[in-house]
Each structure stands twice: as C-alpha cells, then as structure tokens.
Amino acid sequence: MDTAKRDAHAWMDAHKEHLSQWHRTIWDYAEPAWREYRSSAWYVRTLREHGFEVEEGSGGMPTAFSATWSNGPGPTLLTYAEYDAVPGNSQAPVANREPREGQSEFAPGHTDPHSALGMSTLAGLLAAQDAMKRNEIGGTLRYTGEPAEKVQGSKVVHGLRGYYDDVDAIISFHPFYMLPLCNTTRWDTQCGSYYSRVYTFICDEPETWLAADEASPIPASHSSARAPGANAALFTMYSLTKTTQESMLPSHGGWSLTEALLPAGQATADNLPARVASIQYSWRCPDLDMAERVLSVLDRNAEHAAQASHSRLATRWVARNRPGITNHTLAEATYRNLAEVGAPTYGPEAVEAARMVQKGLGFEPMEDPFLDECQSLIEPKEAERALREHMPSWQTNWTSDDYVEMTWYAPTVRFYVARPALKVPEGSPGYPSWVMNALGGMPEAIDPTIDTAGRTVAGTLLDLMRDPQTLVRAKEEFDQRRAERGDTPALLAADFMPPTELPWPDYDSGTGAWSPAASFETDDHGRTVQSR
Structure with a gap:
C-alpha cells in the first residue's frame, strides 16, 4: 500500500466514531423520496465544512445537491450519496420488531440501507481529499446528492442537466442486496430499465x-x-x-x-x-x-x-431510465482496492447483537450468525457466472437502479459491500424483513460495511487520480460499448422537471406532514386495526 492510501486509511481510522455517529443521524432522519430535507441539509453543511463548494437544489430538485472540490489540474471523478428511506418500514435498532421511538410502524425506515450507502461514499470522498492534500495529488472530486432513488427519480434529471458531462469516471456503490453480488464489482450484467x-x-x-x-x-x-x-x-x-x-x-x-x-x-x-x-x-x-x-x-x-x-x-x-452499460476497466480497478481492504469482519458486539435477534425469534443462537458470503470476497467474473445461471442467454440486464443513467454519460463502476445479513437456520423459512432493517441501524453491525466501502472508494479515487492510462482505457471501452448500444438518447425531454410536486408521503419534515399513527392502532394481540 502506497503513502497516499495509507494516509486515506489513517483518516478512516481517526474518524470511525464520527462516521458511526453521522450514519446514525441519517438513519434516524429516515425521510422518504423527494422529502429528504434534513438529510440533504446535513450533507450540504458537512461538505461545506470540509471545503467543498456546494450547489443546493441541483437540477431543480429541492433535496438534491452537487458538491465540488479541486486540488489543481487532474481528472474529475464522481461518487454520490443516496439518503431516501422507505415508508412503512420504521424499525428501531433493537432485537425485536419495534418502530423507532415516537414513530408509527408505517413511518419510513432505511431498508437497503441508503444511510450506509451515503456514509460509505462520503467517508471515501473525505479520506481521498485528505490524502490528496497531504500528497499534493491534483484532480477534482465531485459528489452529488441523489434523492428519491426508491422511485429512481434524481439521476436521470442530473444527467439531463449536464452534471455528469465533464466527469472522467463515476464510482457507484450499494450495500449488497442479493447473492452473489456481495463484496464484488458487477462485471457484464448491469441493472436494466x-x-x-x-x-x-x-x-x-x-x-x-x-x-x-x-x-x-x-x-x-x-x-x-x-x-x-x-x-x-x-x-x-x-x-x-x-x-x-x-x-x-x-x-x-x-x-x-x-x-x-x-x-x-x-x-x-x-x-x-x-x-x-x-x-x-x-x-x-x-x-x-x-x-x-x-x-x-x-x-x-x-x-x-x-x-x-x-x-x-x-x-x-x-x-x-435506460439499461446500464458496463465497464470492465473500472470494475477491475475497483475490485483490486476492495481486495486490498478485504471483506467486512464482525466483532464480538456484532455477533452478540445478531445472536440476540436469533434468540428473540426462537432460533438457536449460532456461534457465527452472519452469512459466510458477507465475510468473504467473490471475484467479479465468478459472481457474473453465478448470476447468469438464473438468466436466459438473451438477457443482458437485470433488476434496476437509477445509477444506470450515469453509465451513459461517463465510464462507471458498480460495486457492492456486504451489509449485515444472518444465516437462516435449517428448516426455517427465513427472517422477517425488520431484522435486516434493525441490523442496518446497529453500529456494531453496520459500521463494518461503511468502513470497508469507504476505504475501497478512497483507494479507487486515489488510483484513478494518479493513473491516466486507466482512465484512457476506461474511456475507450465506454465509447465502444456505447456505440454498440446504438443511438439511444435520454428517454425524457431535456427540460423535464422532477415530479416533486406530486403528493409523495411526507411525515416529519415540518411541511404539513401526515402521521399515520393518528389513523391506526393495534389490538390486544399487536395487530394493526383501523382506529374507531
């Protein structure tokens, strides 16, 4: 590991507590699509405190932003935050099904969790910035705030407005959400339309x-x-x-x-x-x-x-959105950094928290409760092979996420790091959905995701800043693959306005929020019934 990467890792070590606290802040805000007022304001304030120039409300989206920091001539690299939560998924970070304090069970909560997605890329961004300063590495860091991913709303708008036009490469991260895409980069089969x-x-x-x-x-x-x-x-x-x-x-x-x-x-x-x-x-x-x-x-x-x-x-x-375009050059460069960092590891406190969840559900607590896949890497080509086993040969894209629009503007890599997920006991149908939501709010369980992903983002940014040949190859591959896709322009008009005026769910923003707690109650058996 070279000096610049060691400096970035040192920054991560020094800010572990801050990152954990910052993540819990966004996790607790848990604001739904197009209504992430406090979350976006927190990012804007934090980025400005670290020397970034920030445009609020970028692309005409009130809860979006675009931040830029430059250390002189060099490449322009972009990564981004997501921070929208999902209505109907309020869950406290505890070992039983329970909404966050003062919230209805119908209020939003982080399921993926986007709170960790944003905190991971922010950690990598700030660690890379610190290393660039210390080692006099030239280049520009771009960071966008992408609201409403759960309705895939913002990236198409940022693309139409030109926010990705002058970018040399884009790093897209997501906490793992399906096997075999765990602790790896996507190879051929990107997300679809x-x-x-x-x-x-x-x-x-x-x-x-x-x-x-x-x-x-x-x-x-x-x-x-x-x-x-x-x-x-x-x-x-x-x-x-x-x-x-x-x-x-x-x-x-x-x-x-x-x-x-x-x-x-x-x-x-x-x-x-x-x-x-x-x-x-x-x-x-x-x-x-x-x-x-x-x-x-x-x-x-x-x-x-x-x-x-x-x-x-x-x-x-x-x-x-258009289906995604892959980039092997960036996939290899990013996976090298992920391999250098290694898969997340879970300490005694995380293991104990997971065992408490299993015990509460009537399962025999396991000595090692976390999925083996969460604690190991999988080579991108091997992940691709396993993924393709379940797909017809004609199919080139699968599932969806709006990062795919970014892939039409600049070379883009998509990588995954494990979020905490538990082994299913033999003969059991599995865990209720609140379990993963709860683990996503427990620092001892989710912090390893943020740490691993943040170090991977930082290392990849630093490598690309200092390796123009990799960026040249990535751009050549991008041009070739886009040409093979044919003339497929953006699917919405250039003056398309984001649908923020629609009656999206709104709970705690202070803008006339509706609280579902006033409309429902539970009976003596804990079942939800309509209030009389």
Whole structure:
C-alpha cells in the first residue's frame, strides 16, 4: 500500500466514531423520496465544512445537491450519496420488531440501507481529499446528492442537466442486496430499465354524467345518478391492469410491475364523486422494448378507465431510465482496492447483537450468525457466472437502479459491500424483513460495511487520480460499448422537471406532514386495526 492510501486509511481510522455517529443521524432522519430535507441539509453543511463548494437544489430538485472540490489540474471523478428511506418500514435498532421511538410502524425506515450507502461514499470522498492534500495529488472530486432513488427519480434529471458531462469516471456503490453480488464489482450484467408513471384521473363536470333531477335546484342532487368519478376510474385502471398484466409480456426475464396509490384523493363529502385520484405504476424490465410494451398497455388501460368513469386523464413521468452499460476497466480497478481492504469482519458486539435477534425469534443462537458470503470476497467474473445461471442467454440486464443513467454519460463502476445479513437456520423459512432493517441501524453491525466501502472508494479515487492510462482505457471501452448500444438518447425531454410536486408521503419534515399513527392502532394481540 502506497503513502497516499495509507494516509486515506489513517483518516478512516481517526474518524470511525464520527462516521458511526453521522450514519446514525441519517438513519434516524429516515425521510422518504423527494422529502429528504434534513438529510440533504446535513450533507450540504458537512461538505461545506470540509471545503467543498456546494450547489443546493441541483437540477431543480429541492433535496438534491452537487458538491465540488479541486486540488489543481487532474481528472474529475464522481461518487454520490443516496439518503431516501422507505415508508412503512420504521424499525428501531433493537432485537425485536419495534418502530423507532415516537414513530408509527408505517413511518419510513432505511431498508437497503441508503444511510450506509451515503456514509460509505462520503467517508471515501473525505479520506481521498485528505490524502490528496497531504500528497499534493491534483484532480477534482465531485459528489452529488441523489434523492428519491426508491422511485429512481434524481439521476436521470442530473444527467439531463449536464452534471455528469465533464466527469472522467463515476464510482457507484450499494450495500449488497442479493447473492452473489456481495463484496464484488458487477462485471457484464448491469441493472436494466425502469419506468415509473403516474396516472391521474380528474372528473371535471360530474353533473353532466346524466340528466339532473328536474325538481332539484342543484345539478348533482342526492336523487340523481352521479358520475362514477375519479375513484372509480382509478380502481377500473387498477382492476383492468391486474387482468391484463399476464398478457403484457412473457413471464420470464425478471420483469415486474408494481402500483402505488398516491394520497391525492378526496374524502370531504358523502354525496359527491371524487374529483381527482392518482395511481403510480413502476416497472422493471431487462430492455427498453419490454418496457415500452408494458407502457403501451398501461396507457390504453388508463384511457379506457377514464372514459368509462366520466373523467379525463393526466399523466406524469417519475422516471424513465435506460439499461446500464458496463465497464470492465473500472470494475477491475475497483475490485483490486476492495481486495486490498478485504471483506467486512464482525466483532464480538456484532455477533452478540445478531445472536440476540436469533434468540428473540426462537432460533438457536449460532456461534457465527452472519452469512459466510458477507465475510468473504467473490471475484467479479465468478459472481457474473453465478448470476447468469438464473438468466436466459438473451438477457443482458437485470433488476434496476437509477445509477444506470450515469453509465451513459461517463465510464462507471458498480460495486457492492456486504451489509449485515444472518444465516437462516435449517428448516426455517427465513427472517422477517425488520431484522435486516434493525441490523442496518446497529453500529456494531453496520459500521463494518461503511468502513470497508469507504476505504475501497478512497483507494479507487486515489488510483484513478494518479493513473491516466486507466482512465484512457476506461474511456475507450465506454465509447465502444456505447456505440454498440446504438443511438439511444435520454428517454425524457431535456427540460423535464422532477415530479416533486406530486403528493409523495411526507411525515416529519415540518411541511404539513401526515402521521399515520393518528389513523391506526393495534389490538390486544399487536395487530394493526383501523382506529374507531
């Protein structure tokens, strides 16, 4: 290990407690997509304290940012933070299912966890910055704050606005979320396309549905037939799409379709139809042709649902991403640094915390409760081989994440480091989802992820800053692979505005937040029931 990397590792050693505390801050904020006000403000403040110039609200996104620090001539390298949480996943960092103090179980929580994603890349960024200063290494560090990854909302916007145009390489990190992609870099099979679109039904003139009661002085009396309205349109769309889903695409390739009802409905009168209602559909596909076929069916369903319910239709894109482009040159350079650091290791406190979780669930506590894969590396080509065993030969992309848009602007590497995950006892169906969420908030369990990923990011940044030939090869590979993909421009217009005005869930931001705790309670058996 050379002097610059030793300096970066020394910075990591000296700031372990800070990083742990910083991570817990973001983990506790747990703000959902497009509503990460406190989280983004924390990053902006911290980056400025470390000498970065920061643009707040980059790309027209209130909770995004773009930060830059330069140490003179040299390459421009970018990594980024994510910090959005997932509604309905509030979990305390304890060995039983329990929401965070003062929160409803329906409030957001970090599932992936993006809190560790952002803290890992921030650690690597600041460690590399310190080493660059000490060793007089020229170059520019760029760091973007990417909100709303759970609806894949920000990177397409940053791309359209030119935030990645002058970047020589991009490092994309994510805590591991599926085997075999644990402690490795992605090789060939990058993530695929992701579309997300909101369909809003508006019933402008419910009184014109049928003739009004001639004896009534109002146009939509109780005794007249009333328009089905927006809610009827929404549920017609919902039912029709469920009916036609199996006919959209063949049932292979790992594609998926999900829906969410946005809280735009109305519940203010018992004798009038709803005037507006919205439903969001999101779908993941290996390629754009499949994604477009799903879109065509959804659009037709929405048009017919609106017509049948005396409503008009409005649509709004949330995200529309191209499948990712791989870069072997950067994958090899990053994996070398990951191998130099080694896989995460879990100390006695982490083991004891994991054993307490197992005991609480009625499992026999294990001597070594963490997955073996979390504590070992896997070569990128071997991970690729294992991944391809489950996929048809024609498929080139799988799953989704909006880092794929970055891969169209600059050479990009995607790497993974283990998050704490437990071995499944023999004969058991596995663990409930709250277990991994809880482990993601326990410092003794999640700090090894941040430490390993941070050192890997720092080492990779320092290597690329001092090795122009690697960047030349990465750019040549990028140009070749992009040419092979053909002319595939961005899928949204250059002036596309992020959909921050939509009624996304909003809990604790101080902007008129809704707390689901007021709407639900639990019975004597701990089951959720509607409040009376």
